[in-house]
Amino acid sequence: MSSVKKNFYWSVVLASLIIGVFISVQFRMTTDIKDNETIRRTQELADQVVQLKKEQDVLQSQLIRMRGQLESLSTGPLSPQIKAEMEFATRFSGLSELTGSGVEVTLKDSDVSQIFTDNPNLYIVHDEDILKVVNELKAAGAEAVAINGQRLVAATGISCIGPAIRINEKALVPPFIITAIGSPETMEGALKMRGGVAEYLQFYGIKISVKKLEKLTIPAYSGSIKMDYIAETDNDTSSVPEA
Amino acid sequence: MWLGLWLAVLGLGVGIMVGLNIPLILPHAYAKYLSVAALAALDSVLGGIRAAMEDHFDNEIFISGFFSNALLAAGLAFIGERLGIDLYLAAVVAFGVRLFNNIAIIRRHLLKK
Numbered sequence: 350m351s352s353v354k355k356n357f358y359w360s361v362v363l364a365s366l367i368i369g370v371f372i373s374v375q376f377r378m379t380t381d382i383k384d385n386e387t388i389r390r391t392q393e394l395a396d397q398v399v400q401l402k403k404e405q406d407v408l409q410s411q412l413i414r415m416r417g418q419l420e421s422l423s424t425g426p427l428s429p430q431i432k433a434e435m436e437f438a439t440r441f442s443g444l445s446e447l448t449g450s451g452v453e454v455t456l457k458d459s460d461v462s463q464i465f466t467d468n469p470n471l472y473i474v475h476d477e478d479i480l481k482v483v484n485e486l487k488a489a490g491a492e493a494v495a496i497n498g499q500r501l502v503a504a505t506g507i508s509c510i511g512p513a514i515r516i517n518e519k520a521l522v523p524p525f526i527i528t529a530i531g532s533p534e535t536m537e538g539a540l541k542m543r544g545g546v547a548e549y550l551q552f553y554g555i556k557i558s559v560k561k562l563e564k565l566t567i568p569a570y571s572g573s574i575k576m577d578y579i580a581e582t583d584n585d586t587s588s589v590p591e592a
Numbered sequence: 593m594w595l596g597l598w599l600a601v602l603g604l605g606v607g608i609m610v611g612l613n614i615p616l617i618l619p620h621a622y623a624k625y626l627s628v629a630a631l632a633a634l635d636s637v638l639g640g641i642r643a644a645m646e647d648h649f650d651n652e653i654f655i656s657g658f659f660s661n662a663l664l665a666a667g668l669a670f671i672g673e674r675l676g677i678d679l680y681l682a683a684v685v686a687f688g689v690r691l692f693n694n695i696a697i698i699r700r701h702l703l704k705k
Binding site for chain 2: 354356357358360361362363364365366367368369370371372373374375376377378379
């Protein structure tokens with residue numbers, strides 16, 4: 350074997366060895382990119398969301414069942430006075446489904462948002478707008494209020510979370526349908542008052558419609574009830590409402 | 593000349609084995625450079641085999657060509673990235689065409705024998 354040929358063989362082996370390393374490292378890099386950290390993390394989080402939603406469903410059904418049990422227990426051997434008090438408390442706190450006459454207010458985002466020189470934030474329904482409407486309804490004597498089927502209770506918060514509005518830990522999206530039980534005429538009048546809430550919202554193009562209803566149903570509060578910090582006061586005579 | 597080809601394939605196989613087993617992972621930013629470098633190197637090897645078949649193989653030319661082509665291709669990709677021009681495409685096209693040329697010539701030599 351001549352020295353030139355020998356050199357050739359060695360060089361070829363060396364060169365192809367290096368190429369082999371290159372190719373396999375490159376291959377590993379490419380596969381590494383495919384299941385890279387961000388993508389995997391996103392997938393993980395999506396799985397978690399699905400998992401938590403399932404858990405939430407299970408817990409929700411559990412809650413409903415236990416509420417039913419509680420109710421059946423409370424209808425047991427109790428004095429009629431306590432029963433009446435309890436019924437009142439349930440109704441007052443929003444834990445029972447109620448029906449009566451009232452109004453249905455629908456809030457929709459504005460169509461004017463296409464003017465892109467303006468701030469589009471002005472033309473969508475915000476937590477503040479809902480709060481204004483709810484406040485006006487309550488001031489006009491609303492006895493029970495729900496937004497998109499979420500009953501407003503004492504602990505309910507209304508806040509913006511990105512494009513949605515969070516009420517009772519649920520993310521709600523437009524259109525927002527606010528139902529309120531009370532005097533339909535009074536509530537409609539309060540909303541449509543000159544310089545009132547409806548006019549204010551319409552100024553920004555938010556579509557508000559008020560519908561008087563003879564009979565509407567407001568669902569019970571379905572969220573969790575947390576009482577981690579509440580403690581009973583010593584003189585609990587005043588805490589019992591008069592039935 | 594079959595021996596040369598087999599040695600190349602053998603080297604490639606061993607290299608791939610080594611590459612798959614070394615605990616080294618390059619940052620993703622280098623993927624582009626490494627790929628064109630690998631392409632250039634592959635072209636050099638085929639060029640070397642072709643030269644050997646035509647009996648004018650020169651070891652120094654081969655080795656220097658191997659490394660300079662690989663570095664040039666990677667450097668071109670690097671500069672292109674800095675300038676916002678896809679210069680690595682130039683390397684891909686140039687070496688790709690040469691690769692096919694070399695393979696075609698090697699094929700002819702092997703078949704003529």
